[in-house]
Amino acid sequence: MSAIPRILAFVDLAPRAGGSIISLQLLAQGLAARRCPENGAAPCYRLAVILNAANPAVTRYRDSGAFAGGVQTIGSRQGLGDAYPALVEQARSSGALSRLRQAPTFKAAWQSAGMVVRLAREILPQARRLRAVLARQHPDLVHFNDIVPVSRAGILAASWLHRPIVCHVRALDPLTWFDRWLTRRVDGFIYISQAVADQQRRAGAQARRGLVVPNAVNLDDFPSALRPGALRQELSIAHDAFVVGSLGRLVTWKGHQVALTAFAALTQQCPTAHLLIAGAPDVAEPGLEHELRELAAQLNISDRVTFAGQRDDVPQVLATLDVLCHCAIEPEPFGRVVIEGMAARRPVIASAAGGVVEIIESGVNGLLVPPGDSAALAAALTDLWQHPLKAATLAAAGRQRVETHYTLAQHVAGVEAMYNDILGSVGP
Structure with a gap:
């Protein structure tokens, strides 16, 4: 590993201090303590993170001292549901449309159309904002701390910048056609359990690299x-x-x-x-x-x-x-x-x-x-x-x-194995 610290940018836009936020802070503590073999005084990594501005964990992250690259925030509706105009909401809740949406063919078309609308209204604008923040951080690798469906904008942003991407999959969620397309842009998937790995593969995720790294405690x-x-x-x-x-x-x-x-x-x-x-x-x-x-x-x-x-x-x-x-x-x-x-x-x-x-x-x-x-x-x-x-x-x-x-040292070693595989393949 190079004596020059690798810059890692983490992205987690959860609106609250849940399990992913706790897990990421533990991982960051472990990574920040790592020292390079070539120079025992030099850190292996310089960590930066982008969080949802609404998350109360922002203060705790800033006080942790683990993120020498800074704690940035960005406005996001992640976890708050979709916001539709009143007429659309009225149509969505109508009995006739609700019944029609149960038909498989119409349901598939409805979901595809919804994804196109969401892409134009939310995902692309947020991707442009994230690209600007990530560009200032100059990361060697971008680590998304949750599943593809909640990391869509970030994956687009990192791919526009041609940065290696890790997606830390922490949920048993289905994938849309757009999510399956995005998985091709991810260099490595870290799964928190074998159950998650199996479910994501069944859902159609196309993983160049996949590794099960269980969560840990300090x-x-x-x-x-x-x-x-x-x-x-x-x-x-x-x-x-x-x-x-x-x-x-x-x-x-x-x-x-x-x-x-x-x-x-x-x-x-x-x-x-x-x-x-x-x-x-x-x-x-x-x-x-x-x-x-x-x-x-x-x-x-x-x-x-x-x-x-x-x-x-x-x-x-x-x-x-x-x-x-x-x-x-x-x-x-x-x-x-x-x-x-x-x-x-x-x-x-x-x-x-x-x-x-x-x-x-x-x-x-x-x-x-x-x-x-x-x-x-x-x-x-x-x-x-x-x-x-x-x-x-x-x-x-x-x-x-x-x-x-389930120790922190084991967890950090597993994540580093993924980093080294990816960064070794792309060079310094």
Whole structure:
């Protein structure tokens, strides 16, 4: 590797501080610490990043010190849905058109036309803005921190500048005809799980290079010294409560309703049970927290449920729990919270779908239950409450699994392998 730092430009236009933003910051910390073999004092990389101006993580990124090349922002509607004129919205929601859109031929034509409109109204203008920002950074490689459908404008911009492109695929999303065309302009795909890699290939992605690099945690963030007392006091949770936790954005597919229903069944057996739900409402479903609170009231468990909102102290939240539940009702691309819970030495019960089944061996380092099966989840919770030695054994094995498979050093090495392959093929 050259002693001259390679300039890496990252692009993530997510509107909120979700999993991709957390993962990117960890990766940046690891890459910024890398030193070149030819000169141990010289950094291997100079990092720059472009973020959505609406993302509250911008300040945290600027304070991190990892981005010597700067933290730039750009306005973006990513994650906020399409904005249509009133007449178009009225037509889209009309009953007749809704029925017609179910016909396969019309549906395909409708989606193709929609992509053309979106290309003209949103993607191309944003691509031109991104090209201008990227041109000022002079990157050796541009790393898009999410799937092709949300990186369309950036991929166009980087390809116009003839820069090598990496796309970090973090979701199980379909690809349009335009997305499949864009995949030909990507030099390398990094998949966060084998489940994602398989799904993207089935969707028609044409990858010159593809590599599965699982997400990671910084084990230093999860020391054994973390104790539950302070946060339980802050949240008015009894010190001797059996605390079940569910962490993640408040979106329907994350399955908080399953957690509530299963927890209600647990309370029939466990008199000290308490449920802690940590996560912010998603912009796509702003009313979901109210619906979940109503469900808790219907289940007569409101006094045993705490909605903690967005928390930036995830290790401390996890240390407060006795059990972590991952309750997604749809396949999870990876399941960052799962390895975080395992790193925090907490037993994890998770939905058996998507990337999660690549992490947990049920009965060995955690428990798996069918997605959406609140009865199975309730049974697993009751089992761990009744058998604390089993819970401790699973927790210890979970921590060991993270130490051997999901460390930051392993993650950085995997990403660097992709960089070296691409940059080696294009020269300095």
